[in-house]
Amino acid sequence: MSTNPLLKGTLQTIILKLLEDNAEMYGYEITQKVKEVTGGGVMLTEGALYPALHKLEADGLLETFTQVVDNRVRKYYRLTEEGGKEVTSKLSEAELFIEQLQALLNLKPTVK
Amino acid sequence: MSTNPLLKGTLQTIILKLLEDNAEMYGYEITQKVKEVTGGGVMLTEGALYPALHKLEADGLLETFTQVVDNRVRKYYRLTEEGGKEVTSKLSEAELFIEQLQALLNLKPTVK
DNA sequence: TTATATACATAATTTTGTTAGGTATATAAA
DNA sequence: TTTATATACCTAACAAAATTATGTATATAA
Numbered sequence: 001m002s003t004n005p006l007l008k009g010t011l012q013t014i015i016l017k018l019l020e021d022n023a024e025m026y027g028y029e030i031t032q033k034v035k036e037v038t039g040g041g042v043m044l045t046e047g048a049l050y051p052a053l054h055k056l057e058a059d060g061l062l063e064t065f066t067q068v069v070d071n072r073v074r075k076y077y078r079l080t081e082e083g084g085k086e087v088t089s090k091l092s093e094a095e096l097f098i099e100q101l102q103a104l105l106n107l108k109p110t111v112k
Numbered sequence: 113m114s115t116n117p118l119l120k121g122t123l124q125t126i127i128l129k130l131l132e133d134n135a136e137m138y139g140y141e142i143t144q145k146v147k148e149v150t151g152g153g154v155m156l157t158e159g160a161l162y163p164a165l166h167k168l169e170a171d172g173l174l175e176t177f178t179q180v181v182d183n184r185v186r187k188y189y190r191l192t193e194e195g196g197k198e199v200t201s202k203l204s205e206a207e208l209f210i211e212q213l214q215a216l217l218n219l220k221p222t223v224k
Numbered sequence: 225t226t227a228t229a230t231a232c233a234t235a236a237t238t239t240t241g242t243t244a245g246g247t248a249t250a251t252a253a254a
Numbered sequence: 255t256t257t258a259t260a261t262a263c264c265t266a267a268c269a270a271a272a273t274t275a276t277g278t279a280t281a282t283a284a
Contacts, residue, residue, distance in 0.1 A: 009121070009240080009272090014216050028262050038212040048241055050264060072249055072262055094217055098210055100150040104126050105206055121241095121271075140231050160272055162233060184231055184280055 011052050013094045016061065016087040019079050026074040027053060053077060061086050123164050125206045128173065128199040131191050138186040139165060165189060173198050
């Protein structure tokens with residue numbers, strides 16, 4: 001899986017938002033959803049995704065349960081109540097950040 | 113200086129874009145411009161800014177000259193020819209990234 | 225004389241990725 | 255049948271890129 005260095009700092013927000021929209025997802029499903037939504041532009045590496053999921057769980061924002069499908073174990077994640085609140089704040093932060101970044105990157109030359 | 117964790121990965125692009133618009137800037141001036149444009153929302157830390165400038169120079173994207181103003185030394189940066197090309201590509205990447213991030217964060221619940 | 229602003233810089237540490245490897249099952253292709 | 259690809263989890267070593275904390279120094283306002 002190749003990735004995007006710009007992704008840094010936004011992975012947690014992406015995961016939380018996906019789980020706000022979908023209620024229950026497992027890791028592999030998240031990688032596929034992200035790939036699909038971005039037209040293949042963003043490919044999550046497993047080395048980034050799984051530790052991020054574990055951290056969100058350890059922080060009490062996600063909870064898990066497992067399910068066996070076709071003899072393969074899936075570990076499902078869903079938002080906790082706290083996680084639900086956190087999505088909202090993380091999304092505001094991300095939207096603000098995007099606005100600020102756009103402001104910086106669309107700067108016109110200073111006319112003195 | 114406080115910062116934004118979401119900034120990660122975009123600092124080089126921001127610097128290059130500012131120098132595309134302004135031709136010559138020194139470090140402290142960059143921190144003030146970023147602060148101004150983002151309404152105080154993005155405050156560059158010096159520990160991030162100066163190493164980033166040094167790296168861009170080492171990579172041949174920026175060149176420098178110094179000037180003394182009021183007995184204080186300013187180190188000015190400007191784009192090299194290579195740096196000028198790099199801005200364009202870095203900007204496309206950043207714009208694509210923003211689009212993908214927005215696609216991910218604005219996802220509507222999947223209707224099955 | 226003290227605090228704040230201007231102006232540069234680096235070192236130690238932390239965060240958060242990439243890269244690479246490991247385990248295992250199901251299925252399609254050669 | 256064995257090989258490749260997809261599904262599905264995981265961790266360890268490493269690298270990149272920040273934060274935090276310092277340090278130096280001058281100018282100016284309180």
